[in-house]
Each structure stands twice: as structure tokens, then as C-alpha cells.
Amino acid sequence: MPRRVLILGGTSDGRALAELLHPASRRCGATGCAISVVSSLAGRVRSPRLPPGEVRIGGFGGVAGLVAYLRDEAVTHVVDATHPFAAGMTANAAAACARADVPLTILRRPGWTERPGDRWHRVASLAEAAGLLPRLGARVFLTTGRQDLAAFADLDLWFLVRSVDPPDPPVPRRMRSLLARGPFTVEGETALLREQAIDVLVTKDSGGADTAAKLEAARAVGVPVVMVDRPPLPPGVPVVATPEEAAARL
Missing domain, CATH: 3.40.50.720 (NAD(P)-binding Rossmann-like Domain)
Incomplete structure (x- = not known):
């Protein structure tokens, strides 16, 4: 058949x-x-x-x-x-x-696996990630997607938000939107973290190679990662x- x-x-x-x-x-x-x-x-x-x-x-x-x-x-x-x-x-x-x-x-x-040198904080939800951020840093690289920003909208932090399309409101008050599509390189991600003085990364545990470079870059620069579990x-x-x-x- x-x-x-x-x-x-x-x-x-x-x-x-x-x-x-x-x-x-x-x-x-x-x-x-x-x-x-x-x-x-x-x-x-x-x-x-x-x-x-x-x-x-x-x-x-x-x-x-x-x-x-x-x-x-x-x-x-x-x-x-x-x-x-x-x-x-x-x-x-x-x-x-x-x-x-x-x-x-x-x-x-x-999913991604934590390696030696990583500083991961695993959380069960975006709301839990938002509650943890003020204790970890003030300049956040947020890579959770354009439709998931409401949880972070009331935080008095600065956000670099990367997504394929422009973010949907509500969005953080202090935010720069970066439109880009993977795959990304470790060199490019490392340069981005340093140029933007990022001190904490937030991402979902999507797995795969296309967007894993940010994790290697965070490890190299010493930036903690808030990892949202699946x-x-x-x-x-x-x-x-x-x-x-x-x-x-x-």
C-alpha cells in the first residue's frame, strides 16, 4: 500500500x-x-x-x-x-x-550536555529563568525566541534579543533586537558576547549544532547560562x- x-x-x-x-x-x-x-x-x-x-x-x-x-x-x-x-x-x-x-x-x-567549565543554571520555565536573572547579571543575551519575551518584560535589566523575525510585544523596556538565523560560529558568538559586554545568557535546551556555538562561547568567556529544560x-x-x-x- x-x-x-x-x-x-x-x-x-x-x-x-x-x-x-x-x-x-x-x-x-x-x-x-x-x-x-x-x-x-x-x-x-x-x-x-x-x-x-x-x-x-x-x-x-x-x-x-x-x-x-x-x-x-x-x-x-x-x-x-x-x-x-x-x-x-x-x-x-x-x-x-x-x-x-x-x-x-x-x-x-x-538536548545539550553540560561540560567542564560550564556555569549552567537549569530551570523549568521562562518565569523561573526571569526570577533568577537579577542575581546573575545585568546585561542579558536572550535567545529564547521572539514570542517568549513577556516573562522578561518587567525586569530592570538590559537585553540583547536575537530572533529570526522581530520580537512580539510585550518586550523588555531596555532591549536591542538582533535579527539573525543560525548556524552561528564560536568565533562570532564569542565576539558578540565581548562586544556587548554580556554577563549572562538565557536559552532553551533546543539541542542541535546550529545554535550550540553560543554555549561554547559562554564557556570560553566565563558567562553563566540559564538553561530552560524541555x-x-x-x-x-x-x-x-x-x-x-x-x-x-x-
Whole structure:
């Protein structure tokens, strides 16, 4: 039977999986294969990097909307390759796939690991990160995304906020916005920390190589890091760490 795979993407891992599964680049065995792939992006980034093949942009309308899409499009497999902090979408995917009886695989790259010389402070939420900051520094490099600034809006600190698109209000009173997209280099991140006199870094435990350079730079310069832990995954759903593992599972 032909397989119709829905990739909930918007990440580099989602793009990599789409490339592995795309019919133009997929090698089939002697028995043949028939796989069609559609990648779904949330549409929060103005100019996203599009994966190969069919792409849809926008939400589904909650669990009921996703169930209807799975049935209308005859989707046979779903891979959740969304951002590790897209907890709402992951929960909806788990509920919708269970209701529609469609197998779900979660693709999550490993989180970052603290190394010798690091000065990490792990927290469970952005609110906890904001409460900790005044004890750690006065000039903050904030890399948690443009939609997560409300927790820091009332702090009397200076923030360098890096995001792909301009930040959404409410934002900190004293802030410089830096629009940039990774991957970043250790040399560039080290220079940025020094030029801006950064004395504390705040980030989410996204994992991956594209934005890991800031952690190496913080280690080299001696800047403490406030690391926001990932939300828990739905129980009972298979989890793989790489696009190759996800493709093999499919």
C-alpha cells in the first residue's frame, strides 16, 4: 500500500527527513516503494526554509482539525519533528493520531550536555529563568525566541534579543533586537558576547549544532547560562533522535 507521511516540521531535522523521504532522492529496492510526503509548517517564521516536496503552512485547528486532515488526506504515518518546545503541537499530534489510529513517531534531537567549565543554571520555565536573572547579571543575551519575551518584560535589566523575525510585544523596556538565523560560529558568538559586554545568557535546551556555538562561547568567556529544560513528551509514543532513525522506522 502507498504510504502517505505527514511531517510536522519547521526544524532542520524536519527538512532533513523530508529530503530523505522525497521521491526524487529516495532509492527504492527491488520490491519498489510508494511514499508521498507532505511537510506542515506552523507559519510563524516569515520566510521559512522550505523542505523539498509538498508543503502546507498554517495550523490545523486543534485536535479535531488534525484528525480531519489525517482522514481526508489518507495519511498513514505522522512524524512530529517540531521544535522541542512546541509542546502544544506535540500533545495535539499524540491525541489526534490516537483518535485516527495513525502511527506517530516523535523526532527529537538530544538536548545539550553540560561540560567542564560550564556555569549552567537549569530551570523549568521562562518565569523561573526571569526570577533568577537579577542575581546573575545585568546585561542579558536572550535567545529564547521572539514570542517568549513577556516573562522578561518587567525586569530592570538590559537585553540583547536575537530572533529570526522581530520580537512580539510585550518586550523588555531596555532591549536591542538582533535579527539573525543560525548556524552561528564560536568565533562570532564569542565576539558578540565581548562586544556587548554580556554577563549572562538565557536559552532553551533546543539541542542541535546550529545554535550550540553560543554555549561554547559562554564557556570560553566565563558567562553563566540559564538553561530552560524541555517540556515532557506524551507517554507511550516512540521517540527517535535523528532523521535517519525516523526514515528507517517508516
